[in-house]
Amino acid sequence: MFRQMFEEKYMRFPKGKAKALTFSYDDGVKADKRLLSIFGAYGLKGAFNLNSKLFDCENWHGRMNEDETFEAFYNSGQEIALHGARHIFMDKVPLCEALKETVDNRAYLEEKFGCIVRGLAYAYGGYNTDIKRILKDCGVAYARTTNSSYSFEIPSDWLELNPTCKHTEKELEQLSGKFFGDSPLNHFKHREPWLFYVWGHSFEFEDNGNWDVIENLGRRAAESAAEIWFATNIEIYDYVQAYNRLVFSLDGERVYNPSALCVWLEIRGTTYEIPAGKTVEFDK
Template identity: 40%
Template structure:
């Protein structure tokens, strides 16, 4: 019996996630495009900027980002490696508190302001309740990260997005899950008068039965649940202690394991 761990939610082999920073008013148009084509996104917000131009208002956030994810981007968008420890605590924790009070769910994802981070910050984030954080280092990679606190995206939306998506669609890796991760700022589309770029991409990428459309936190939670499956020593019994279903491969076939379920494989 061969057991593999190469399925996302719904037994998909591929996933797409989007990540957009700062929470300016142009997110309204971007969310509209995402919703039109069934794309899921994570929006990293600075709550200290709410209700100021050109940022979104605190009263619209819950409805605007419904069905997407809201994540930390710090309170006021400083370089986090250049501020005192007590200010770092405030920048992350106050942003979390403010966001959670608005959206009504736990916020434990993040993107680094200016893409600025170092080893000390990586070590500190878990103590602030942050479990993943996105960088601005576009790697062209098509795999989930080894370290979720140093989560490098595939590409910025200005980096040959359509061609990279075509490469991703043609990828046929039977051994490992594939991930296409796009990041940027919605105001860039407005500044560059190129909203057609994201519209064309979302239209091309939409409603593909082979792709799981997910927020950053959904991907993180799923992979953590997959890693936390409990096996007997001889791998004949597996249980899922998490709160979400996961899929594993058994001799090349996808097998679903529901939350709390125990499966006997032999």
């Protein structure tokens, strides 16, 4: 039997999908309300990165006040994530102050929204290796940078999570064309799953008068919804961790999923669902 093809194992997202789409929007500004309604209309999911001590701050692209922020995001179906209590460069203050920024921010958001907050976007993209280390101690699972990867690769260093691109970048169009027009399933060798991760500030749509950028992206995504997993950042993080915890037999033909999440993988062109806590044997 010709067994050279597709012996490799590839992670597949829930329902066996090979592509995932996620977003990350910063600062908790008034324009987020319009963005939330667009996300709702097309089923898009993402993280909204909020500060906690700047609610009354003026001159910041229309920040929402505390009540508005709660009203906009509570039960929105979107992820609430950290952006520092005061939106400072965490790499330009003593380490203990950076730690307090994170802890204060997390304590406020968890108390206010009654949830567990484990994601973060670096304010001004400011971080270093010491910051990454203390974030881990603060229970932060992932932290997004402002460095575009221009790729659909699954992140390997989650505390230095590079997004695919910002929605203001010219590369967005070409990357969208590839993401919606092609698929890892069309490729013979490199069938790794694709993650399209877009970030920005909703006030940029307002300032540039180009809400059509996100409307178009949402429309194209909704048209391809059958093959794309729409997920928040933390849902993707948790899913990838669950996949990475899979335990295989020596010959790679049997797999045990010790996690509480159902995971999917592809081998020899067939996609398998590995239920939580179960062992599955692949067809030979």
